Structure formats: structure tokens, C-alpha cells
Amino acid sequence: MNARVLPPLRSGSRLERILRSGQMAVTGEIKASDGADPKDVIKYSRPLANTVDAINAVDGASANSAISSIATCALLVQKGLEPTLQMNCRDRNRIAMQSELLGAAALGIKNVFLMSGDDVVSGDQPESKRVYDLGSVQLIRAAKIMRDQGVFLSGRKLSKPPRFFIGAADNPFIPPYEYRHYRLAQKVEAGADFVQTQWCFDPEVFRRYMQRVRDLGLHERVFILVGVGPIRSERAVEFMRDRVPGMRVPDEIVERMRKAPKERKKAEGVNICVEIMEQVREIEGVAGFHVMAYGMEDSIAEILERTGLSPRPTGEEDSRTVEQPAVASNE
Amino acid sequence: MTLRMKEARRWPGSEWIKDHPRPLEIAYRLTRRVVGRVVPWMLRVSPRASEELMIAGEKVAKGYLFNCQMCGQCVLHSTGMTCPMNCPKKLRNGPCGGVRQNGNCEVIEERRCVWVQAWERAHRGSYAEELLILQPPVDQRLQNSSAWLNMVTGADSQPPQGWVMATEDTQATASRSAK
Numbered sequence: 001m002n003a004r005v006l007p008p009l010r011s012g013s014r015l016e017r018i019l020r021s022g023q024m025a026v027t028g029e030i031k032a033s034d035g036a037d038p039k040d041v042i043k044y045s046r047p048l049a050n051t052v053d054a055i056n057a058v059d060g061a062s063a064n065s066a067i068s069s070i071a072t073c074a075l076l077v078q079k080g081l082e083p084t085l086q087m088n089c090r091d092r093n094r095i096a097m098q099s100e101l102l103g104a105a106a107l108g109i110k111n112v113f114l115m116s117g118d119d120v121v122s123g124d125q126p127e128s129k130r131v132y133d134l135g136s137v138q139l140i141r142a143a144k145i146m147r148d149q150g151v152f153l154s155g156r157k158l159s160k161p162p163r164f165f166i167g168a169a170d171n172p173f174i175p176p177y178e179y180r181h182y183r184l185a186q187k188v189e190a191g192a193d194f195v196q197t198q199w200c201f202d203p204e205v206f207r208r209y210m211q212r213v214r215d216l217g218l219h220e221r222v223f224i225l226v227g228v229g230p231i232r233s234e235r236a237v238e239f240m241r242d243r244v245p246g247m248r249v250p251d252e253i254v255e256r257m258r259k260a261p262k263e264r265k266k267a268e269g270v271n272i273c274v275e276i277m278e279q280v281r282e283i284e285g286v287a288g289f290h291v292m293a294y295g296m297e298d299s300i301a302e303i304l305e306r307t308g309l310s311p312r313p314t315g316e317e318d319s320r321t322v323e324q325p326a327v328a329s330n331e
Numbered sequence: 332m333t334l335r336m337k338e339a340r341r342w343p344g345s346e347w348i349k350d351h352p353r354p355l356e357i358a359y360r361l362t363r364r365v366v367g368r369v370v371p372w373m374l375r376v377s378p379r380a381s382e383e384l385m386i387a388g389e390k391v392a393k394g395y396l397f398n399c400q401m402c403g404q405c406v407l408h409s410t411g412m413t414c415p416m417n418c419p420k421k422l423r424n425g426p427c428g429g430v431r432q433n434g435n436c437e438v439i440e441e442r443r444c445v446w447v448q449a450w451e452r453a454h455r456g457s458y459a460e461e462l463l464i465l466q467p468p469v470d471q472r473l474q475n476s477s478a479w480l481n482m483v484t485g486a487d488s489q490p491p492q493g494w495v496m497a498t499e500d501t502q503a504t505a506s507r508s509a510k
Contacts, residue, residue, distance in 0.1 A: 118437075119429065130421075133471070141497060144497065148500070151492070153468070154493060155495075155496065175447055176451075183426065186424055186465065246427075246429045
């Protein structure tokens with residue numbers, strides 16, 4: 001079923017092993033705590049713990065301060081869970097980025113997800129300074145340089161290179177549409193091993209995008225996880241349509257949420273999510289899902305059950321991946 | 332509020348000129364040639380004065396046409412004659428994930444995303460394939476210096492050592508797999 005020529009094993013994370021074995025992977029996103037209590041992180045991780053393969057810890061999402069991604073990840077690692085460190089280009093320069101990547105590797109974080117990040121205007125401190133010393137593509141390349149070349153961006157040698165499974169963001173749902181698959185190609189060339197897409201509400205647009213992705217052969221070079229999730233209410237979906245940058249929400253979805261009776265809104269949101277997943281998983285080149293369920297984390301288990309994606313594989317029984325030599329560079 | 336950002340400025344007529352990139356491309360090639368010939372000469376006479384002169388010239392010409400931000404390492408002809416430093420996130424390798432459904436910028440709602448424009452304009456010009464070049468990180472030391480001068484001296488094309496190593500590596504792998 002899987003004709004993909006596998007690249008060398010990158011970090012050996014569970015997420016990577018599951019993807020390499022050809023099974024559908026499922027990732028989730030933990031709510032960022034607004035406080036200093038580590039127990040909150042553990043509490044928020046509970047609905048995700050045995051339901052998804054890796055948990056993204058957001059990095060100042062919507063440009064609001066919250067507990068740092070690296071701290072969240074460290075707490076998850078302590079609990080035996082697999083995190084994905086998100087890092088944006090908005091808040092730090094290249095010196096801080098590379099230091100933090102090393103720190104993350106030392107803490108046992110094996111997946112990273114590198115992106116530009118929401119602009120400061122989306123948050124409650126729009127007067128902050130934007131950094132953007134590197135852009136997302138350059139940050140991806142910097143992480144790859146550290147891993148594969150074993151040096152910092154400057155060329156200075158690392159005593160031990162970090163081993164990362166490098167993730168990137170991908171948004172097929174916004175203009176310039178004719179550019180988006182090339183944008184993915186750029187990220188793959190820069191070093192992305194997997195991508196998680198923006199929330200998919202429009203399988204038709206995504207299908208057309210994947211056609212162009214396959215034409216470029218990218219589906220064989222990068223694992224594509226499609227962003228999905230249940231919607232809580234009509235207000236939530238309207239907010240996403242009108243206020244969240246980079247979202248494409250067809251009117252039919254809003255209409256369906258409006259028509260659903262009050263006590264059935266959440267159930268309808270779950271139905272929509274399941275339907276979209278059923279349509280999208282048939283598309284060639286889709287390697288899994290990234291489930292975003294803000295405030296509805298408890299419904300993830302049901303969604304995965306209904307789509308036949310649970311229980312999750314351990315990522316360990318597959319001999320093809322375990323026997324792979326740990327090649328850290330492409331010499 | 333965001334319209335007051337320096338990236339949001341557009342001089343009258345400059346958008347129309349960029350929408351027709353062919354003459355600008357001719358001007359680019361011409362500038363390249365003239366600058367390449369004249370600058371080494373000027374530098375011999377007075378390095379200080381020639382830099383000041385170039386900066387003044389760029390501020391006027393590129394300031395009007397491109398709302399030039401004086402990054403000192405111009406990639407305009409590779410980006411559809413649309414300055415990527417007009418992107419509030421300073422992205423030099425394509426659009427971010429926040430572009431609005433109407434093609435406008437996430438930050439400056441009233442302006443089109445510079446990468447939407449770059450894409451359209453590049454396909455009206457002759458350098459479309461250069462849009463996909465992996466642009467190295469910006470050398471922040473070159474801010475407010477003359478890109479024309481840096482082009483002649485080569486100061487604008489010295490990516491960090493690690494970046495160079497990775498690029499050579501990718502190219503070697505590519506040529507190996509091509510064989």
C-alpha cells in the first residue's frame with residue numbers, strides 16, 4: 001500500500017514511527033495554561049493522553065502570552081507523553097531559536113513544529129515588537145542544519161546534534177491558491193518531514209490541492225496531516241470564519257450549525273468533523289489527522305472511534321521501522 | 332491603525348507600475364550593468380560619498396516604486412518586483428498562513444498580501460521560477476545600507492556558513508540522484 005521510499009529515521013519519535021509504518025497518525029493540541037501551576041498542564045493533557053500519538057504544545061497562539069511551549073512539552077515528557085514543540089518566528093531571534101531547539105532536544109522532545117506564527121495584532125498586546133529575524137522556511141532549514149550538518153547556522157560545530165522530526169504548517173485553504181503547493185515544496189526542500197494543515201472545512205478545495213501536491217511528488221517526501229476538529233457552536237464557527245486569520249469556512253457549515261437544535265449543537269459539530277475526516281482520508285497522500293478541539297477535548301475519543309482510528313498503534317510493533325539504522329545525516 | 336505602518340505605504344501610481352513588471356525588469360538589468368561598471372570607479376574616488384549617493388538614489392527611486400525598507404539585500408527581481416520587506420512578518424520565502432480570503436494581508440487589512448501580488452506579477456514577468464529560490468536569512472547588519480553597493484561588493488550574498496553547507500549538501504544529493 002505504501003510505495004514511499006522512506007528517508008532515514010529522523011528522531012525515532014512515536015509519531016514518526018507510526019507514520020513510517022504507513023498507518024494513519026493522529027495528533028492533538030493541548031490547551032495552553034494561563035497560569036503557573038504544572039497540574040493544569042497535566043489536567044489539560046488527560047483527554048489527549050491515550051487518544052492521540054503526539055500532542056502539540058502551542059507557542060503563544062493568537063499572540064497571547066501563556067505558559068511556554070517548551071515547559072509544557074517538558075511536563076508532558078515527564079508524564080511519559082509525546083509532545084510536539086511549536087515554535088514561532090514572531091517572538092525570538094535566531095540566537096534564541098537555536099538555543100531553544102537544543103534545550104528541547106536535551107529535554108527529550110523529539111517533534112518540533114516550526115511556523116511564522118500569528119501576528120501580534122491578533123493578541124492582547126498588539127503594541128509588542130515583531131521579531132521575524134528568520135521566516136518559517138528559514139527556521140525549518142536552521143533546524144535541519146543543526147540535525148543533519150551538526151552545526152549552528154553560523155557553521156560552529158555542535159558537540160551533539162539534536163535529532164528532530166521536523167514539522168511545518170501548511171495552509172491549502174487561502175490565497176494565493178496556485179502558490180500553495182509550491183509553498184509546501186519550499187518547506188519540504190528546507191527540511192520539513194511532516195506538515196499539519198490549517199483546519200479543513202472544505203474537502204473539495206483540499207482535494208484539488210492534493211492533486212497538485214501529488215503532481216509535484218510531494219506526498220512521497222512529506223507526511224501530510226490534515227487539520228480537523230469539532231465545532232462547539234454556531235458562534236464559535238462564525239468567529240473562526242470572521243476573526244481567525246487563514247480560515248476558510250463555507251457557509252453550509254455555518255448554516256448546519258445554525259439549524260441544529262440548541263442541545264444538539266455539539267453533537268452536530270462532531271458529526272461535521274467525522275464527515276470531513278471520512279471524505280479526506282480517502283485522498284491519496286493523506287497520512288493522518290491533526291485534531292484541534294478547543295474546549296471539546298473530551299469528544300476526540302468519540303471522533304476517533306467513529307472514524308475507526310482508535311485504539312492508537314503503539315508505534316513499536318512494526319519491525320520495518322525499528323530495524324532502521326539511526327542515520328542522523330545525509331552523507 | 333495598521334495602515335500607518337511603514338510597510339503599508341504606497342505612493343500614487345507605484346502599484347500600477349509594478350503590475351506591469353516588464354519595463355521594471357529592463358530597468359533592473361540596466362541598473363545592474365551600470366552600477367557594476369560605475370561603482371568600482373566611484374569607490375576609488377570616495378567610498379564614503381559614493382555610499383551616501385547610492386543610498387540617496389535608492390531611497391528616492393526604490394522608495395517611490397517599491398516602498399523600499401532599505402534592507403540592503405535586494406531580491407526584488409526574484410519576487411515579482413514586489414518587495415517582501417513590505418510583508419509585516421518580513422517573510423522572504425512565500426506567504427504566511429494568515430492571508431485573508433480576499434487575498435489581503437492578515438495584519439494590514441486594507442492591503443493585498445505582498446506574496447499574492449508577487450505571485451501575480453512574477454507570472455507577468457520573466458523571473459517566475461526564481462520565486463521558489465530558498466532565500467537565506469536576512470543579514471540584519473545591512474539594514475540602511477545600499478543594496479546596489481552591496482551587490483557590487485558581494486556583501487549581499489554571504490549567507491551564514493551553516494546555510495552554505497546545507498545548500499551544497501542538498502545540491503550534491505540532488506545531482507547524485509539525477510545520475
